[in-house]
Amino acid sequence: MTIRKFKAATMKDALLLVKDELGPQAVILNTRKTGNALFGGERYEVTAGLDESAQKKAAPEYAMTYSPKKLKKNSEGRYIDSPVFGSDSATAVMERPMRESTVLPEFNSPAQSEFRSLTAGIDAMRSAVYSIADQAAEKSKESALPPALARISDALEQNEVSPAHVQQLIEQIKKGLPAESANDDVALRRRLFAAVESDMPVSGHIKKGLDRARRIALVGPTGVGKTTTIAKLAAHFRLRENLKVALIAADNYRMAAIEQIQQFAGISNIPLEIVYTDDEMKAALEKFSRFDMVFIDTAGRSQRNIEHMNDLRRTLLALDPDEVHLTVSVTTKMKDLRVIERKYSEIGYHRLIVTKLDETISYGTLYNLVKESGKAISYISTGQSIPDDLSLADSRSLANLIAGGGAA
Ligand SMILES: Nc1nc2c(ncn2[C@@H]2O[C@H](COP(=O)(O)OP(=O)(O)O)[C@@H](O)[C@H]2O)c(=O)[nH]1
Ligand SMILES: [Mg+2]
Structure with missing residues (x-):
């Protein structure tokens, strides 16, 4: 990493110098005001670096893959920890500022490598569980769905909905389905649409602050x-x-x-x-x-x-x-x-x-x-x-x- 300091009369000029000398990939490490308004005027100093090796760096040694934690459903077939906000509760959530406790403490260096291998282990395990869930979903799909449901299932997978989610949706559609609708494409699509719609919570527009920006x-x-x-x-x-x-x-x-x-x-x-x-x-x-x-x-x-x-x-x-x-x-x-x-x-x-x-x-x-x-x-x-x-x-x-x- 090349690190250099640049001084100019304005911050803008100092940044221009950085750009001229180090190019657009330069990283700004620090900025400060120097000098004195009375004696010769204020100056601005920018410390900037250019990491020539950044592109060549090897990927970290640990493979990080992750699987969803939410395969559990309650007795009504809904995901337990996947809240669907109505517009009112969404507003309530929007208005709640993020508390410090939601920002986790840092992982400092002595623990980092241990943490890393632990994370990698957990991730690998989750990934395995997830692909088992997908495989199980694939398998049970083969146990002959009525053609109309099979078409829906195929369409969802074509659209890259994960197999495990496809299976959940199909089960949801089937639940309480009158026998005469089992091959009714329109009725099934309508049920699918309703199920997906209620699975897609949205928050509404950002609102302006009341007592501060x-x-x-x-x-x-x-x-x-x-x-x-x-x-x-x-x-x-x-x-x-x-x-x-x-x-x-x-x-x-x-x-x-x-x-x-x-x-x-x-x-x-x-x-x-x-x-x-x-x-x-x-x-x-x-x-x-x-x-x-x-x-x-x-x-x-x-x-x-x-x-x-x-x-x-x-x-x-x-x-x-x-x-x-x-x-x-x-x-x-x-x-x-x-x-x-x-x-x-x-x-x-x-x-x-x-x-x-x-x-x-x-x-x-x-x-x-x-x-x-x-x-x-x-x-x-x-x-x-x-x-x-x-x-x-x-x-x-x-x-x-x-x-x-x-x-x-
Ligand atoms: N096609 C497309 N390009 C987008 C979209 N949003 C951003 N971009 C482009 O993606 C590139 C990176 O965007 P930028 O805002 O600099 O990404 P940042 O690094 O996350 O800040 C720019 O060329 C954007 O014009 C989008 O919705 N569609
Ligand atoms: Mg950006």
Whole structure:
């Protein structure tokens, strides 16, 4: 890693120097004000690094796979720990700020390797249980479903709903089904649609804060569309709902990422603070405390890197967010999504934002993710246009993607 210091009269000029010398992949390690307003003026110092070997680093030695914890159902055939929020209870959950206790303590280095091998062991075990559940589902499927149900089952699997979930849905549809409807495609589709719809909780729009600016953080892996989604949300609430909206960009940003959000803030005339330390975060929050909402863009974090996750944990502790939205792309493999979901649920998040729906033709992943995480979806992103390609999630449209137009 090459580490260098850059000084200039303004923060912007110092950042430009970083970009010129180290390029867009540079990581900002520290910033500070130096000099004195009376003697020669204030100066800004930016410490930046460039990790030339980052691309070549081997993947961690441990394989992390994860299986859902929610295969248990109650006597009515519903998942026990997968709450379905009605709009009222969703609001209640939305209004509850995230407590510190939902942010778990850090895993410090002496325990890290032990923790890692323990996690790997548990993950491998869960993965085995999950694939056994899928295999069992496959097997029992062979025990001859009526043709109409078999068609539904095939369609769901084509849409990449996990076999175990497909089986649960089929059982749910069959329950109490009048004998004469067993091969009635329309009736079965309608039942399927209703079952999927009630399995897809949504949270409704973000609401403005009452006694202080509502703090909304987006977290998630790199490249899923966090910054783009924040821009869409900020633009929506600022321009369409005329609310007072501000942006905070947190953590060690790559130059390219700083420029991206700075450009957006400039064009849309939405105030932005770039923060590197807890104190800067506090100052920015104070500055924006009388706004309606403040969106916090966090650096993309690899869920496989414990240090990255601990950085994020620290950022969230300093931030004390009201809501954390885990942002994931629907194009990510289900296996990886399970790992991502679990890693972020260790830190604590409230909502799911799912992006890149325009880049896939199968949406079963949405169902699997919601069912297994028990979290409600807040927004859906369907492209790169700001702010148009963002929709408020609604259960009916989601069910439509997953189960097709059965609601006719
Ligand atoms: N096709 C498509 N591209 C998207 C979507 N959301 C974001 N992107 C693009 O994905 C890339 C990464 O987005 P960015 O917001 O920088 O991701 P971040 O690293 O999570 O902040 C950019 O090129 C975005 O324009 C989406 O819903 N669909
Ligand atoms: Mg970003």
